[in-house]
Amino acid sequence: QVQLVESGGGLVxxxxxxRLSCAASGRTLSVYIVGWFRQVPGKEREFVASINRSGTSxxxxxxxxxxxxxxxxxxxxxxxxxMNSLKPEDTAVxxxxxDRRASLAYSDKDFYYWGQGTQVTVSx
Numbered sequence: 001q002v003q004l005v006e007s008g009g010g011l012v013x014x015x016x017x018x019r020l021s022c023a024a025s026g027r028t029l030s031v032y033i034v035g036w037f038r039q040v041p042g043k044e045r046e047f048v049a050s051i052n053r054s055g056t057s058x059x060x061x062x063x064x065x066x067x068x069x070x071x072x073x074x075x076x077x078x079x080x081x082x083m084n085s086l087k088p089e090d091t092a093v094x095x096x097x098x099d100r101r102a103s104l105a106y107s108d109k110d111f112y113y114w115g116q117g118t119q120v121t122v123s124x
Contacts, residue, residue: 002027002113006096009118014088020081020118022096030054030074032100035111036081038092038120047106048094049081059106064090086122093117 008020022034035050049060049070058070067086072079079096097111105111 002029002032002098004096004098004113004115006094006115006118009094009120011121011123012086014086014122014124016086016122017082017084018086018120020083020094020096020120022079022081022115024077024079024098028074029072029077029079029098032098032113033102033104033111034070034072034079035097035099035105035108036070037095037097037108037111038090039095039117040092045095045108047108050104050106051079052104057104059104061106083120086120088122088124090120091122092120094120 003026005023036048039045051058051070055072069082095117096115098113099111102110
């Protein structure tokens with residue numbers, strides 16, 4: 001199985017940018033699709049973005065389209081989420097997830113492996 005560790009979270013001002021990283025170990029990341037999800041207290045975990053194995057296809061939630069970019073570097077066993085024009089409503093714990101079966105997924109139930117999350121806080 002693959003282990004995932006997120007990093008790059010922090011406290012930023014609205015309008016700032018932040019880049020989250022997802023480091024994989026135990027397995028090569030190239031055989032997994034990667035997704036980013038976020039969750040705040042009192043709300044369901046929501047889909048943010050996903051990317052296929054080769055990095056040629058991506059899918060984004062409407063709330064982040066045009067602001068966030070998901071990417072991956074299979075040679076480094078890493079995936080990233082570039083977050084621009086951050087808003088207070090982007091505040092959440094962000095999770096990296098991976099799955100070997102799906103081609104491109106957007107539901108948390110379609111991802112088997114999960115990281116522990118990294119906190120992103122955007123102040124106004």
